[in-house]
Amino acid sequence: MLTVKELVEGLGFEAIELPDPDREITGGYAGDLLSWVMGRAQEGDAWVTIMTNMNVAAVAQLTDVACVVFAEGVVPDKEAVLKARLHGINLLASRKGVFEICGEIRDAMRLPGPEDNEYAEPEERA
Amino acid sequence: MSEALHYHFDVDGASFANAGKASVETKKLLRQLGVPPEIIRRISVAMYEGEINMVIHAHGGDADVYITPETILITLKDVGPGIRNVEEAMKEGFSTAPENIRALGFGAGMGLPNMKRYSDDMHIDTRVGVGTTIELWYHLT
Ligand SMILES: Nc1ncnc2c1ncn2[C@@H]1O[C@H](COP(=O)(O)OP(=O)(O)OP(=O)(O)O)[C@@H](O)[C@H]1O
Ligand SMILES: [Mg+2]
Numbered sequence: 356m357l358t359v360k361e362l363v364e365g366l367g368f369e370a371i372e373l374p375d376p377d378r379e380i381t382g383g384y385a386g387d388l389l390s391w392v393m394g395r396a397q398e399g400d401a402w403v404t405i406m407t408n409m410n411v412a413a414v415a416q417l418t419d420v421a422c423v424v425f426a427e428g429v430v431p432d433k434e435a436v437l438k439a440r441l442h443g444i445n446l447l448a449s450r451k452g453v454f455e456i457c458g459e460i461r462d463a464m465r466l467p468g469p470e471d472n473e474y475a476e477p478e479e480r481a
Numbered sequence: 482m483s484e485a486l487h488y489h490f491d492v493d494g495a496s497f498a499n500a501g502k503a504s505v506e507t508k509k510l511l512r513q514l515g516v517p518p519e520i521i522r523r524i525s526v527a528m529y530e531g532e533i534n535m536v537i538h539a540h541g542g543d544a545d546v547y548i549t550p551e552t553i554l555i556t557l558k559d560v561g562p563g564i565r566n567v568e569e570a571m572k573e574g575f576s577t578a579p580e581n582i583r584a585l586g587f588g589a590g591m592g593l594p595n596m597k598r599y600s601d602d603m604h605i606d607t608r609v610g611v612g613t614t615i616e617l618w619y620h621l622t
Contacts, residue, residue, distance in 0.1 A: 390591030393526050406586045413501030417525040
């Protein structure tokens with residue numbers, strides 16, 4: 356089991372807002388198009404994104420992700436941070452790239468390989 | 482649905498500051514009522530997409546939630562421009578969102594498909610120049 360706090364401590368992510376440090380991370384999703392995230396991200400995911408506006412907070416809240424990780428050194432808007440604080444959403448940040456962050460989180464979770472995990476290729480992808 | 486619990490939300494079309502508020506409020510409400518989490522998730526996703534569409538494409542509108550022990554109905558009603566070709570609008574990837582909206586992360590053309598996927602029944606009633614009403618139905622039993 357991996358908590359958001361362990362992610363911050365273990366991987367050196369910056370904690371922008373950490374209202375729910377003991378929240379468990381059960382998966383991950385990376386993406387910036389909000390309708391994709393809405394439709395695909397699962398409860399308990401670490402959501403890695405470079406989108407920084409306040410709609411990120413609403414999507415995080417409605418999908419029940421465990422935390423948002425802002426990648427590539429992007430900085431969330433003030434409104435997004437305020438909204439997250441108000442609604443108890445964990446916001447983390449890292450200067451690393453999306454690919455690297457996802458890899459590190461996956462390693463930290465010790466998830467099995469792609470052959471036998473539930474995140475199969477979406478059939479839409481050509 | 483005469484004995485339904487009814488909740489109404491004004492969806493402000495003027496800014497993004499409160500976009501998603503009706504959906505977030507509804508989610509809280511359904512939690513309090515003890516609706517199963519999987520259904521709450523489906524409603525949250527679909528209602529948010531409808532709410533955002535009203536903000537982006539139709540200058541806001543009204544969101545209403547009707548709850549009975551058997552059924553939940555969400556209606557999203559606007560007096561915006563209407564949808565010219567519903568079949569086309571329902572296709573994944575179809576979007577008329579302008580560049581400034583895309584910069585915010587919208588405009589993937591996935592909203593209406595998400596609403597369809599995350600509801601048990603969806604009805605679109607739209608007329609160009611008059612407005613759009615979308616019904617999202619959920620069967621609890
Ligand atoms: N309430 C509405 N009033 C008028 N047009 C609408 C409305 N909702 C959707 N549309 C039209 O249908 C298209 C497809 O909607 P859909 O929600 O699938 O995608 P989008 O809003 O453009 O992007 P996304 O939802 O992925 O952010 C829109 O681009 C718009 O042209
Ligand atoms: Mg949309």
